[in-house]
Amino acid sequence: MGLEVHPMLDRENPMKTDPHNGYRPCSNHPQIPRTNLYLLLRSGWQAWRNGGINGIMNHRLMQRAFQNRSEAAPHLPTFAQVEVTTACNLHCFGCRDNVELASLEVAGQRNMSLDQFQVILDSLPFLQRVRLQGVGEPLLNKNLFDMVDAAHHRKVKVQFFTNATLLTPEIIEKIFVHQVDSLYFSIDGASAEVFENIRKGARFQQVLANVRLFMQAKMKRPTVKPEVGVSSVLSRVNEHELLDIIELVKDLQIRRLVVRNMVEFLPIESISTNLVPRKRQLACIDEGLSHARGLGIHVNF
Secondary structure, eight states: OEEEEEOSOOSSOTTTBOTTSOBOOOOSSOOOOOOOHHHHHHHHHHHHHHHHHHHHHHHHHHHHHHHTTOSSOOSOOSEEEEEOBOOOSOOOTTOTHHHHOHHHHHHTOOBOOHHHHHHHHHHOTTOOEEEEOSSSOGGGOTTHHHHHHHHHHTTOEEEEEEOSTTOOHHHHHHHHHTTOSEEEEEOOOSSHHHHHHHSTTOOHHHHHHHHHHHHHHHHTOSSOOSEEEEEEEEOTTTGGGHHHHHHHHHHTTOOEEEEEEOOOOSOOHHHHTTOOOHHHHHHHHHHHHHHHHHHTOEEEO
16 A cells, blocks of 8 residues: 655656646657646636645646756645555556565555545645555455545545456446546456456456446436546557557447556566567557547547
C-alpha cells in the first residue's frame, strides 16, 4: 500500500502531461500546451471549489511551474494515486506484485484502512482527483466504496482501474450508487490466447461478459458517471493485436482507450524481453491513432 503524488509534471516527456490533469495522444512531433478557455475556466473552478482563494493561488503556482518546466513544484498536489491494496486475484506477467510483495503477505496487511485513507485526504488540502490504484485489484478492498464517499465528501473526483473479473450485479450497482467518476477496464488482448497469456488467472470471455453487463447497466442510467474506458499495456506479446483491441473497445460500446508501454522497473527477464522497442512504439502509436480515428475511438498513448 502506498501513496504516489504527482505535481502534474512528466520529466521524461513534459509535453505529455498538462496542468489540467489530462493526457493527450503523444507522438514524436512537438505539441503546444493547451490553452483552451474552457479548460482554464474548468480547472480554475475546480481549484476554487476545493480550496477557495488558497486553491486558486495553488492552481496558479501549478500553472507557472508547468509553463516554466520547473524542476521543483512550488504547489501542493491536485492529483494523487493511492495504492489501496496490494492484493490481487491474478498473476499477470510483468507485474511487480509477483516479484516484490511476497514479504508483505507475511505481515498480513495488504489492504489500506479507511482511517489511513482519510489521513492521506487530510494531508492534501487542494486535491482535485484521486486514483485508487496500485499493483492490486481495488475491488478486493472492502473499504473501497467508503473511500469513494470520503473523497467525494471533499469534492475530490475518484478513478480506479479494474481487471473486471470481480464485477457482479451487486458490485456494478455500487459503482453507480457511489458515483465513481471514472472507471477503466484492463484488457490487454483481443483474443483469449493473448489475453490469458498476459492476465494469468482471468478468462477472456468471462471478462468480456462482465464488461458488457456493466455497459448494459450504464445504458439504463441517466447519469454520465462513471466515465468508462479500457486500459491496455503494450508489449511484444500483444502489439500485433493493437488494432484488434481498438475494434474490441468499439464492440464493447466504449469510446476511450489508454495504451501504456510496459515499464522495466526491475531487471526481470519476463519484462525486459517483452518491451516494445521505441521505434516500434512510435509506429504502433501512429497506426493505432489512425485506426481509432476512423472508428470514433479516443486513444491516449
